[in-house]
Amino acid sequence: xxxxxxxxxxxxxxxxxxxxxxxxxxxxxxxxxxxxxxxxxxxxxxxxxxxxxxxxxxxxxxxxxxxxxxxxxxxxxxxxxxxxxxxxxxxxxxxxxxxxxxxxxxxxxxxxxxxxxxxxxxxxxxxxxxxxxxxxxxxxxxxxxxxxxxxxxxxxxxxxxxxxxxxxxxxxxxxxxxxxxxxxxxxxxxxxxxxxxxxxxxxxxxxxxxxxxxxxxxxxxxxxxxxxxxxxxxxxxxxxxxxxxxxxxxxxxxxxxxxxxxxxxxxxxxxxxxxxxxxxxxxxxxxxxxxxxxxxxxxx
Numbered sequence: 001x002x003x004x005x006x007x008x009x010x011x012x013x014x015x016x017x018x019x020x021x022x023x024x025x026x027x028x029x030x031x032x033x034x035x036x037x038x039x040x041x042x043x044x045x046x047x048x049x050x051x052x053x054x055x056x057x058x059x060x061x062x063x064x065x066x067x068x069x070x071x072x073x074x075x076x077x078x079x080x081x082x083x084x085x086x087x088x089x090x091x092x093x094x095x096x097x098x099x100x101x102x103x104x105x106x107x108x109x110x111x112x113x114x115x116x117x118x119x120x121x122x123x124x125x126x127x128x129x130x131x132x133x134x135x136x137x138x139x140x141x142x143x144x145x146x147x148x149x150x151x152x153x154x155x156x157x158x159x160x161x162x163x164x165x166x167x168x169x170x171x172x173x174x175x176x177x178x179x180x181x182x183x184x185x186x187x188x189x190x191x192x193x194x195x196x197x198x199x200x201x202x203x204x205x206x207x208x209x210x211x212x213x214x215x216x217x218x219x220x221x222x223x224x225x226x227x228x229x230x231x232x233x234x235x236x237x238x239x240x241x242x243x244x245x246x247x248x249x250x251x252x253x254x255x256x257x258x259x260x261x262x263x264x265x266x267x268x269x270x271x272x273x274x275x276x277x278x279x280x281x282x283x284x285x286x287x288x289x290x291x292x293x294x295x296x297x298x299x300x
Contacts, residue, residue, distance in 0.1 A: 078106075084197070092202040093194070095214060113290050134180050146298065152170075182225075188273075189245070197222055198218055220251075260281060
């Protein structure tokens with residue numbers, strides 16, 4: 001309190017707390033002291049104990065103003081270790097973060113557990129995202145792969161017979177991982193734009209099939225089974241969703257091997273995925289669930 005009987009209230013819009021004594025002058029010289037804790041900073045004066053309620057309201061207001069700012073899209077979608085931040089340009093990274101956001105966000109993607117789908121009618125895959133376990137069933141050669149893509153361990157069965165010879169099993173499990181890498185990329189690519197080894201470039205706007213799009217180029221270095229590949233993604237200018245992707249089997253090529261639609265987005269769990277596409281290619285029969293029996297990944 002000042003010498004004139006005013007009460008000093010100080011708040012600094014931060015999380016630091018300071019104890020302030022407020023003395024209210026009563027008739028006949030009696031003084032009642034009240035002590036309150038409040039953020040330190042701005043100085044306000046109150047001349048009467050009648051205004052104590054106002055002091056409390058102001059205190060609540062300034063403490064509320066100390067709430068942390070919402071995270072940016074970049075903060076919500078940090079790059080994987082090894083993402084080429086140096087050679088990726090800011091506009092491309094910003095576009096990638098916007099894509100992740102409209103697809104459901106990084107947190108929802110990280111929390112997604114089991115994904116199953118059919119790939120081009122050739123095989124069925126079930127992936128446990130949290131543990132790396134994958135089940136692949138291919139009717140064409142009567143094969144079943146049970147592989148952990150993180151450890152490389154697993155089991156393989158062909159034509160009803162489990163193969164156990166060490167070298168043969170190792171090669172087949174590597175093949176299984178390669179199948180998963182390819183087939184899952186056709187489904188989950190929008191969530192992998194800032195993965196290890198990826199370089200992103202914003203190539204401006206371009207027209208495709210009477211539409212105007214932002215173009216995001218992806219190249220790779222020392223990662224995956226085909227690091228020489230390149231993709232160009234055609235991203236909606238307004239909705240920030242991938243509409244087409246162009247595939248180049250060699251990053252030095254100017255002509256794409258194919259340009260395919262990335263459409264028919266549906267919500268699966270808490271994320272958006274593109275399946276059952278208009279060209280009848282890619283992933284079909286997609287499901288996202290929170291629980292599956294463990295034996296699906298251990299028993300044939």
